[in-house]
Amino acid sequence: MRKSPLPSKPAVFSVVLLGAVIVVSALTYKPPRMVSASEEHNQGSGIGDEEGSSSSSEETGDGWVLSVEEGLTGHSDRLRVTLAKPGEPIEGVAIEGACDLRWKAAQGEAIEEAVCKDGGLLSPPAVGAWTLESPHSPKLSTKTAVRRVTLGGKAEDPSEQSWRPVPGMLDVLVLRPREEKERGMLNGYRVGTYRPRPRNFSNAYEPPPAFIEVTEETQDFPVSDHFRLGEFLTKDQEDVWPKYLVLDLRLIDLLELVLEELRGKGHEASGFFIMSGYRTPYYNGPGSGGRAAFSRHIFGDAADVWLDESGDGRMDDLTGDGRSSIKDARVIAGAAEKLQKRHPDLAGGIGVYGPRGSRGPFVHIDVRGEPASW
Numbered sequence: 001m002r003k004s005p006l007p008s009k010p011a012v013f014s015v016v017l018l019g020a021v022i023v024v025s026a027l028t029y030k031p032p033r034m035v036s037a038s039e040e041h042n043q044g045s046g047i048g049d050e051e052g053s054s055s056s057s058e059e060t061g062d063g064w065v066l067s068v069e070e071g072l073t074g075h076s077d078r079l080r081v082t083l084a085k086p087g088e089p090i091e092g093v094a095i096e097g098a099c100d101l102r103w104k105a106a107q108g109e110a111i112e113e114a115v116c117k118d119g120g121l122l123s124p125p126a127v128g129a130w131t132l133e134s135p136h137s138p139k140l141s142t143k144t145a146v147r148r149v150t151l152g153g154k155a156e157d158p159s160e161q162s163w164r165p166v167p168g169m170l171d172v173l174v175l176r177p178r179e180e181k182e183r184g185m186l187n188g189y190r191v192g193t194y195r196p197r198p199r200n201f202s203n204a205y206e207p208p209p210a211f212i213e214v215t216e217e218t219q220d221f222p223v224s225d226h227f228r229l230g231e232f233l234t235k236d237q238e239d240v241w242p243k244y245l246v247l248d249l250r251l252i253d254l255l256e257l258v259l260e261e262l263r264g265k266g267h268e269a270s271g272f273f274i275m276s277g278y279r280t281p282y283y284n285g286p287g288s289g290g291r292a293a294f295s296r297h298i299f300g301d302a303a304d305v306w307l308d309e310s311g312d313g314r315m316d317d318l319t320g321d322g323r324s325s326i327k328d329a330r331v332i333a334g335a336a337e338k339l340q341k342r343h344p345d346l347a348g349g350i351g352v353y354g355p356r357g358s359r360g361p362f363v364h365i366d367v368r369g370e371p372a373s374w
């Protein structure tokens with residue numbers, strides 16, 4: 001299976017890393033002058049009042065300012081979705097002014113009016129992949145509407161430079177809660193059963209509280225600039241849709257960073273072949289001695305990958321020795337290790353595998369929270 005280019009649909013992004021602090025922080029910022037394109041529709045909302053209201057006639061709907069925590073796009077700045085439970089506040093996102101926005105489903109034709117509450121934005125009420133848009137101008141440039149907020153004392157100048165152009169609005173994957181799973185089945189898809197976390201294991205081994213729903217329509221939905229939802233699905237139950245997935249966006253962030261690192265070294269690296277991403281407990285099985293029951297793959301923060309720009313189904317020759325070998329896998333592992341050291345919140349396991357039988361070399365990468373290598 002070859003990678004195909006991501007659809008060019010607008011989208012934005014975010015990982016939920018930090019919490020509610022952001023709402024307060026966002027509200028303390030003074031809107032920069034660009035916002036005021038919406039002012040004429042916006043008497044008295046307090047948005048964009050200060051200056052520059054003579055600017056463009058571009059329709060931006062009633063006055064509102066959407067603030068997105070900078071961390072939501074990851075260290076790579078390439079994450080394009082955030083995760084939420086149905087109808088709950090979306091972490092890292094704040095809104096001021098009129099709640100004149102709506103959600104458009106990536107599957108089917110559903111439209112939901114956006115609901116704002118206590119300075120925050122609630123996720124759509126139904127499970128699925130949703131894109132936030134303005135009813136007045138779906139093509140609205142978010143450069144004029146989305147304010148990126150930097151936390152952690154880095155926001156010396158919260159005005160102009162915290163605004164950045166992003167190609168779309170805000171994409172949210174609304175999760176299906178674990179409680180809907182019965183006897184290992186979630187909406188007709190066999191997930192299997194998570195074992196309780198052993199007492200001496202970290203919280204990273206807690207059974208996941210919710211699952212991403214993936215339909216035939218949303219398998220190409222971008223989770224980041226170079227990865228799509230469907231690439232991380234368990235490779236089983238071919239004819240069953242929707243399927244379910246656990247995906248830690250920190251893994252995606254790390255994979256994006258590794259790609260960027262490889263490109264920086266002169267390699268072609270537009271995406272990884274994901275040999276294995278999420279694996280349901282049903283698919284993974286208990287393994288020998290029960291080890292597979294706690295594989296990072298079942299927690300959605302691991303992927304076995306290789307780089308295959310040449311499209312021959314095997315790891316590319318990154319070392320330039322004319323062979324596809326474990327040395328090429330080590331090039332990827334080395335980049336991942338370096339980036340995990342630079343970003344401790346992405347720490348985790350790295351495993352290097354040489355070719356075996358018809359299968360070429362590959363690298364296991366996970367973000368379990370503590371370093372491990374093999």
Ligand SMILES: [Ca+2]
Nearest residue numbers: 317318319323
């Ligand atoms: Ca090589």
